[in-house]
Amino acid sequence: MLSVLIETRNDEEGLARTLASLIGGAVEGVVRDVIVCDTGSTDQTHYVAEHAGCHYMAGxxxxxxxxxxxxxxxxxxxxxxxxxxxxxEVAAHTAKQTMPARFSRARANRVPFLARVFSGNRALAEGLVITxxxxxxxxxxxxxxxxLARGLATRRLNAEIWVAPPK
Incomplete structure (x- = not known):
C-alpha cells in the first residue's frame, strides 16, 4: 500500500489537479492515504485537502x-x-524493488536537453516513489x-507524469 505526500504552500489549484489524478489509485486500493503537508498557506489549500478526504497537517x-x-x-x-x-507500474515496482523510483515525463511535457542543463532542475518534478x-x-x-529527493539514485518507471509548472 502506498501513502501519498504532497508538500504545499498556497497551492490550492495545483493540489486539486494532483488529487484528481490519484482517484484511480484510491479506487484500485493502491493509494492507502494522502497527506497534505502544508508549510504556511494563506489560500484555500486546507479546504481543498479536507474536501478531498486527505489528511491535512501543518508542517x-x-x-x-x-x-x-x-x-x-x-x-x-x-x-x-x-x-x-x-x-x-507503481504496484509492480513496489512488489519487487526496494530502490526509489521516478516517473518519466509525459512526451508533450519534456523539456529540450539544453533547457534542462541550464535550468534549475527540481528534484521532485518527476515525483518520487520511496520506502x-x-x-x-x-x-x-x-x-x-x-x-529529501535531491541526489537520490533512482530507477525510471515506465509510467508518465505531467510535471507541475514552475512557480
Missing part, C-alpha cells in the same frame, strides 16, 4: 512521513498529474520534500 514532509500508513511513499509536487497506467524507512532516514537531515 513539512518529515512530519507527514511519521503519519503515513503505507510502507511505500509517493511524493508529488502540487500541480503534477500522473498519466494513465501509473497504478500498475517509508528510506524516507524517514533521509528526512532527519532534509528540511523539505525537495531536499
Amino acid at each position: 513539512g514532509v518529515a512530519d507527514g512521513i511519521g503519519q503515513a500508513k503505507g510502507d511505500w511513499l509517493l511524493l508529488l509536487e502540487p500541480g503534477a498529474r500522473l498519466a494513465e497506467g501509473w497504478i500498475e 517509508k524507512r528510506q524516507a524517514a532516514a533521509l528526512a532527519k537531515s532534509a528540511r523539505s520534500a525537495e531536499a
Whole structure:
C-alpha cells in the first residue's frame, strides 16, 4: 500500500489537479492515504485537502512521513498529474524493488536537453516513489520534500507524469 505526500504552500489549484489524478489509485486500493503537508498557506489549500478526504497537517514532509500508513511513499509536487497506467507500474515496482523510483515525463511535457542543463532542475518534478524507512532516514537531515529527493539514485518507471509548472 502506498501513502501519498504532497508538500504545499498556497497551492490550492495545483493540489486539486494532483488529487484528481490519484482517484484511480484510491479506487484500485493502491493509494492507502494522502497527506497534505502544508508549510504556511494563506489560500484555500486546507479546504481543498479536507474536501478531498486527505489528511491535512501543518508542517513539512518529515512530519507527514511519521503519519503515513503505507510502507511505500509517493511524493508529488502540487500541480503534477500522473498519466494513465501509473497504478500498475507503481504496484509492480513496489512488489519487487526496494530502490526509489521516478516517473518519466509525459512526451508533450519534456523539456529540450539544453533547457534542462541550464535550468534549475527540481528534484521532485518527476515525483518520487520511496520506502517509508528510506524516507524517514533521509528526512532527519532534509528540511523539505525537495531536499529529501535531491541526489537520490533512482530507477525510471515506465509510467508518465505531467510535471507541475514552475512557480
